[in-house]
Amino acid sequence: MKQLTITKYGNADEAFSLEDKADLVPKERDLLIAVEGFGLNFADVMARNGLYKDAPKIPFVPGYEVVGKVVGKGDLVPEEFAGQRVVAFTRFGGYASQTVADFRGAAVIDASIPGGEACALATQYCTAYYMTDYSGRMHAGETALIHACAGGVGVALTQLCHRQGVRVIGLCSSPEKVAFLQEQGVEIPINYKANAYKDVIENQLGKRKVDYVFNTVAGKTFKNDLSLLAYGGRIFCFGGAARSGKKGHLINDVKFLLQTGFVSPLFMMMKSQGVIGVNMLRLADNNIGIIGSCLRDLVGLHAAGTIKPVVGATFEAAAIAEAHTLLESGKSTGKIYVTW
Numbered sequence: 648m649k650q651l652t653i654t655k656y657g658n659a660d661e662a663f664s665l666e667d668k669a670d671l672v673p674k675e676r677d678l679l680i681a682v683e684g685f686g687l688n689f690a691d692v693m694a695r696n697g698l699y700k701d702a703p704k705i706p707f708v709p710g711y712e713v714v715g716k717v718v719g720k721g722d723l724v725p726e727e728f729a730g731q732r733v734v735a736f737t738r739f740g741g742y743a744s745q746t747v748a749d750f751r752g753a754a755v756i757d758a759s760i761p762g763g764e765a766c767a768l769a770t771q772y773c774t775a776y777y778m779t780d781y782s783g784r785m786h787a788g789e790t791a792l793i794h795a796c797a798g799g800v801g802v803a804l805t806q807l808c809h810r811q812g813v814r815v816i817g818l819c820s821s822p823e824k825v826a827f828l829q830e831q832g833v834e835i836p837i838n839y840k841a842n843a844y845k846d847v848i849e850n851q852l853g854k855r856k857v858d859y860v861f862n863t864v865a866g867k868t869f870k871n872d873l874s875l876l877a878y879g880g881r882i883f884c885f886g887g888a889a890r891s892g893k894k895g896h897l898i899n900d901v902k903f904l905l906q907t908g909f910v911s912p913l914f915m916m917m918k919s920q921g922v923i924g925v926n927m928l929r930l931a932d933n934n935i936g937i938i939g940s941c942l943r944d945l946v947g948l949h950a951a952g953t954i955k956p957v958v959g960a961t962f963e964a965a966a967i968a969e970a971h972t973l974l975e976s977g978k979s980t981g982k983i984y985v986t987w
Contacts, residue, residue: 648668649666649744650665651665651666651709652664652708653705653708653709654706656705659971660968663967663971668743671746673720675721676721677720677721677747677750678724679718682741682744683713683987684766685710685712685713686763687970688799690928691974695971701928703739707739708742710739710741711741711928712734712769715746716732721750728753732755735769738932744987754942763961767957767958768946770927771799771802772803772945773927774800774803774885775803776803776807776945777927778883778923779804780807781940786811786812786813788814789812789858790813790859790877791860792857792859793805793816794860794861795863795886797817798980801863802980804861805817806831806953806954810948815835818837821840822838824980844871848875855876857872860872860875860880862885863886876920878918879920880921881921881922882923885927956981958983962985966985
């Protein structure tokens with residue numbers, strides 16, 4: 648088998664090594680998967696830069712999701728998985744031509760589903776679905792603010808909000824992405840680099856009119872979002888992109904924490920608001936059934952045509968540095984997919 652290993656932290660063109668390794672042996676709940684392709688997530692960029700605390704120490708193989716064929720299985724895996732094409736959540740190890748994945752975090756998929764779309768359903772759509780559907784209810788007529796709305800999770804959140812009648816305010820970083828968001832049906836697309844998004848929202852809607860905030864940035868944006876949040880509203884925090892691009896250092900960590908700020912449960916209680924942290928890796932570690940439940944629901948929604956992942960770019964494995972550089976640049980839209 649072949650694998651793409653991060654052997655040093657830093658620039659994408661220096662961090663990866665393509666290695667040959669022995670075939671894997673599945674544990675009792677594992678699927679052994681011959682991988683067609685894998686997806687990229689921004690957490691991979693953070694891990695490559697040494698900024699993701701849950702990542703293994705180098706050298707390690709990143710990757711949260713794969714699409715491929717089951718070519719072996721552990722003793723406790725149901726027979727129905729044997730020989731099937733699946734999309735599966737991996738706890739790292741996805742950047743490889745062969746990997747193992749707990750069957751409880753996998754779903755059988757049809758041969759007609761493009762690999763990039765299937766991979767998007769795993770980490771990105773599962774993250775979105777967990778927030779919009781699994782952890783609570785949304786209601787028609789409400790308003791959601793989505794950071795990085797043109798990215799993979801942002802597209803997923805937009806589609807899942809729209810299916811419940813929720814209006815979307817989408818933040819992005821360029822005029823081209825504004826046009827992309829308009830194509831996706833985003834009601835209020837905002838280029839945050841050209842406009843102060845807090846002012847735009849307050850001018851159009853008034854203060855405290857946002858019922859849900861999906862924040863993958865943290866830092867200074869959190870305070871802005873809190874000021875926009877309606878009574879009874881919820882902020883979901885599921886990333887720290889504002890920390891990216893800076894070297895791992897205690898001073899940078901402290902600065903990032905101070906910029907994000909702190910909230911008191913008492914003040915949140917007075918406004919009936921909630922701040923919810925989301926870490927799908929930790930959820931998978933402690934209750935893999937949540938991932939599987941979300942993933943299987945999403946496969947059904949995809950089959951019904953209710954959701955349609957956007958694959959913004961596809962690369963061959965040999966071009967992994969180019970794929971990572973695109974994701975890190977903030978210029979990509981939708982899912983980035985890598986094939987063997």
